[in-house]
Amino acid sequence: MPIQQICTVVEMTRLDASTWWMVLEVGKMVEQHALRGGQFLHIKCGDNQLLRRPISVAITQWDDPEDLATLIFEVRGEGTRWLSQRRTGDKLDVLGPLGNSFNVPGIEEDFAEIKERHYLLVGGGIGVPPLIMYGWSMPWPHTAVLGFRTKDKAFPAVVGRFQEACEETYLCTDDGTLGRRGFVDAQVREILTKDKTFTDILACGPKPMLKSVAKVATEFGVSCQVSMEERMGCGVGACLVCATPMKDGTMKHVCKDGPVFDAEEVDWDA
């Protein structure tokens, strides 16, 4: 159930020229409204921007007096530029929690189910942070493949989270300045070829990356969930602008049906 909440910025750290680590006090949105990593908050970015900006949630935690949510975002336009100019103590008008999150069986409710699962987390660029919680929340270590344009974009504050939680963290950069040179799908292919125990891929990143990861997943018969992006309006499922075409010819909406979709149902050629 989404609510409108005035949130206070409690931490604002610049990761590089265009990327920010922002921690918000979100009332009891984690405890009472089940805000989870991979969902998004729809944030009003000043009076000059008519539309809110959907920002993915990287980390959530119960806390007192208010729960905390960490957002890691890139400045892409006027709205996110405004957001990047906020400082500790500033207030934000936030709608959330919105959207779904990766479908991972809960430990308490379905231990038998999760025990059968072996997850491969695949993130690209600014799509890496929404996966952080999934590395941490697994009852035993899983594996991560993280791709970046270049070494400077692989922030230790983000990558370190995976290295602490995952049994292995593979890094790839487009220019080869860190880890393997090339895209994540080649690394994913290599891992799946060697290790047949993986049952699930959770992927978040640019659409071309998701498309190629989905292709590899299909080849290896591994279930794959992808977190998608689209230009958004209301954020709650009413205005129907953030449409993403499905294989069966229908449209689903990133804000309400997503952002996480089963890779099998997405029309990758649309």
Place this chain on the structure above:
Amino acid sequence: MPERQKLHCEESEIIVGCAGNGQKLPQVFAPPEIPDISRIDMSVDLAGVTLKNPVVVASGTFGFGREYSRFFDLSELGGICCKGLTLHRREGNPPPRIAETPMGILNSVGLQNPGVDAFIAHELPFLRQHDVKVIANISGNSPEEYGIMCEKLSAAGADMIEVNISCPNVKAGGLAYGTRPDLAAEVTKLAKSHATVPVMVKLSPNVTDITEIAKAVADAGADALSLINTLRGMRIDVYTRRPILKMNTGGLSGPAVLPVAVRMVWEVASAVKLPILGMGGVSTGGDAAQLMLAGASAVAVGTALFADPYAPLKVRDGLSEIATTQGMNTVRELTSSVKPW
């Protein structure tokens, strides 16, 4: 891992956390305290349909009410113009479907909807659980389709039908009917002959003289008019040289279009006698009051919802504040009371 909970409420849970019916809006967003706005009579009449207050939500911005019912009780509204319906299901246009512009947005959704039968079966019963007037919005590929839909929706119990002759985002029908007086009249006649509830025709601003269309539609028997639909517009990314919208052009809405809406409502109100549902860029009580002064009996709030889900309730309260502070007993006194120079 936090326990997983259902994020989307089922019908039975709708009431939880809603802000309507005496429950307070979130404190920070509550309108400022003003003396006794409850005293004023907020009800209005729109072609024989009584709305408990003049604030309606605009078609295409509110779906079929389910999403925003998680924020407030739909019974707080005067009426709901439902997402535009077509005879058969439509998937709409490819994305991107939205672009932000100075004080406005362009959209090219393209009438995505489940079709009139699915609406009647699955959405109308939900809306009917609330004390709110349901205005079904329809678009046809031919005048005959408008007739069929009017028949079905009248029988199903819609309170009113809004005939969309002005959607800029579909190729067949849509805008074509709204820009030619003869076609607009033909569609209106057919809709009227098949509907047993009042028929309101939604006019396009993308014409040289909107009063010409308004007169044609009025002569053809329309019970009310709603205006304005979106203005056609375009935005281009100067680096990729691509339009932001996949359809290249789309419909402009938001505060940027308010003055156009006020002017057109004023012109139409001066030209025809029909009641008017005014819309276009309303985000405050003052905006709504302008449309009413220009001649509207009721107003619709649309794009403002995207920034603030509570916008329609704030518009309603702002409107009653304006009327109250001017010593009016009913909000209806605003309608057409502009004093032009």
